[in-house]
Amino acid sequence: MTITIDEMAAFCKRKGLIYPSSEIYGGLAGFFDYGPYGVELKKNIVSEWWRFMVNSRPDVVGMDGAIISPEAVWKASGHLSAGFADIMIPCSKCKSAVRADVFIEDKLKKPVETKELSEIDKIIKKNKLKCPVCGSDFSNSTLLNLMFPVKIGNANEGTTAFLRGETTQMIYLNYKLIQKDARMKIPFGIAQTGKAFRNEISPRNFLFRCREFEQMEMQFFIKPGTGKKWFDYWKEQRLSWYISLGVNKKNLRFREHRKNELAHYAKKAEDIEYNFPFGWKEIEGIHDRGDWDLSTHSKNSKQKLDYFDEETKERFVPNIIETSAGLDRAVLVFLYESYDDDKERGNIVLHLHPRLAPIKVAVLPLVKNKEPVVKKAKEIFNFLKEKMVCFYDESGSIGRRYARMDEIGTPYCITIDFDTLKDDTVTVRDRDSREQKRVKIKDLANHLVL
Numbered sequence: 001m002t003i004t005i006d007e008m009a010a011f012c013k014r015k016g017l018i019y020p021s022s023e024i025y026g027g028l029a030g031f032f033d034y035g036p037y038g039v040e041l042k043k044n045i046v047s048e049w050w051r052f053m054v055n056s057r058p059d060v061v062g063m064d065g066a067i068i069s070p071e072a073v074w075k076a077s078g079h080l081s082a083g084f085a086d087i088m089i090p091c092s093k094c095k096s097a098v099r100a101d102v103f104i105e106d107k108l109k110k111p112v113e114t115k116e117l118s119e120i121d122k123i124i125k126k127n128k129l130k131c132p133v134c135g136s137d138f139s140n141s142t143l144l145n146l147m148f149p150v151k152i153g154n155a156n157e158g159t160t161a162f163l164r165g166e167t168t169q170m171i172y173l174n175y176k177l178i179q180k181d182a183r184m185k186i187p188f189g190i191a192q193t194g195k196a197f198r199n200e201i202s203p204r205n206f207l208f209r210c211r212e213f214e215q216m217e218m219q220f221f222i223k224p225g226t227g228k229k230w231f232d233y234w235k236e237q238r239l240s241w242y243i244s245l246g247v248n249k250k251n252l253r254f255r256e257h258r259k260n261e262l263a264h265y266a267k268k269a270e271d272i273e274y275n276f277p278f279g280w281k282e283i284e285g286i287h288d289r290g291d292w293d294l295s296t297h298s299k300n301s302k303q304k305l306d307y308f309d310e311e312t313k314e315r316f317v318p319n320i321i322e323t324s325a326g327l328d329r330a331v332l333v334f335l336y337e338s339y340d341d342d343k344e345r346g347n348i349v350l351h352l353h354p355r356l357a358p359i360k361v362a363v364l365p366l367v368k369n370k371e372p373v374v375k376k377a378k379e380i381f382n383f384l385k386e387k388m389v390c391f392y393d394e395s396g397s398i399g400r401r402y403a404r405m406d407e408i409g410t411p412y413c414i415t416i417d418f419d420t421l422k423d424d425t426v427t428v429r430d431r432d433s434r435e436q437k438r439v440k441i442k443d444l445a446n447h448l449v450l
């Protein structure tokens with residue numbers, strides 16, 4: 001049985017994974033803080049992504065760009081235009097508003113086929129849809145741009161810049177430098193992970209739609225005319241990444257964007273969707289951006305952003321295939337996939353892939369305050385902590401301690417007892433099978449498969 005998104009949010013808060021941000025001051029919708037186990041999980045997902053997308057390939061390199069950039073960048077990229085705005089329907093009475101496409105699709109159980117404000121207003125009237133907060137009629141729909149402006153410098157002379165709405169743009173601006181400095185030849189990719197910010201009209205469904213979130217993006221620079229081949233290639237690669245980390249294939253699918261929902265930069269787009277309890281929803285987009293980005297930045301910055309192919313002696317503006325994943329949505333996916341309310345054990349178990357687990361191994365002395373056993377346990381902890389993320393716990397019954405580790409997905413628990421002092425062995429308990437094995441301390445690092 002799956003749990004609702006609200007129950008998942010409550011579980012994450014209870015277990016130190018994720019908290020609503022600024023909660024002691026009443027909170028702020030669409031912002032979250034990651035707690036001690038959440039931050040480890042998130043870091044592990046990023047490092048698996050980086051390993052798969054960058055470190056294991058000769059044709060992709062990484063970068064880390066600034067979060068704030070000048071207005072000119074976002075004007076050129078189209079993010080300050082209607083292309084990066086959502087249609088909002090404000091309530092005529094209370095101050096709330098809903099995002100038109102999400103709200104109407106939820107109510108009518110079919111996607112909205114139009115981006116015309118007048119058409120949206122007609123749908124609202126025809127179906128007698130009311131404000132979900134106070135039940136009043138809606139006012140006419142309007143566009144809300146999603147970019148967050150920030151003021152830089154002093155109040156009088158300062159300039160307006162923007163928090164990035166996607167991580168990608170810094171990749172385009174640096175592409176020539178990186179191509180030259182890393183001596184990359186087309187086809188090649190540049191990857192980046194980090195924060196992005198969007199002033200979403202109705203942030204909801206916990207981590208699914210936030211105003212501050214993280215993306216893991218890769219731009220693959222290709223020769224014009226080879227788009228289809230690379231688009232199909234990256235679709236399969238990205239799907240296989242989720243599956244390799246334990247996501248059940250039947251909970252994943254592709255969905256191609258209809259012509260009228262394509263983003264302003266995209267020639268073709270397919271989403272990888274996950275079967276959340278609130279429906280099939282996008283977790284990652286694969287986009288054929290053509291030469292849109294490099295051409296527009298070249299035109300606006302008056303810099304040449306083309307590429308010279310040494311072998312064929314051709315000069316062209318590279319086309320781009322983008323893979324754009326949301327890190328917070330990936331966190332949700334891995335939590336849903338691993339969550340198991342195990343009635344027999346009487347506790348929740350997160351069957352996370354060991355590489356994603358926040359803590360790899362817990363070191364648990366069976367007796368408290370018995371100096372030689374505790375000393376040995378601390379010795380083992382100090383030895384293992386050099387190799388993996390460990391946790392030391394001597395409080396509570398052993399059953400309680402196992403349950404606490406199950407609930408945050410720790411794949412292994414090690415108990416140390418009086419026999420350990422005699423024969424240098426410990427008991428290793430496996431999270432999923434609950435099998436216990438006696439293992440020599442010197443063989444521990446090999447026994448823990450991560």
Ligand code: ATP
Pocket residue numbers: 166198200207208209210211213214215282283284285324325326327328329
């Ligand atoms: P949506 O249609 O759900 O608003 P999008 O199509 O605007 O998403 P993209 O611009 O393609 O999303 O961004 C790429 C990825 O970034 C998405 O697949 C998603 O995983 C993540 N993402 C986008 N917006 C948010 C958000 N508000 N909160 C969390 N993750 C997000």
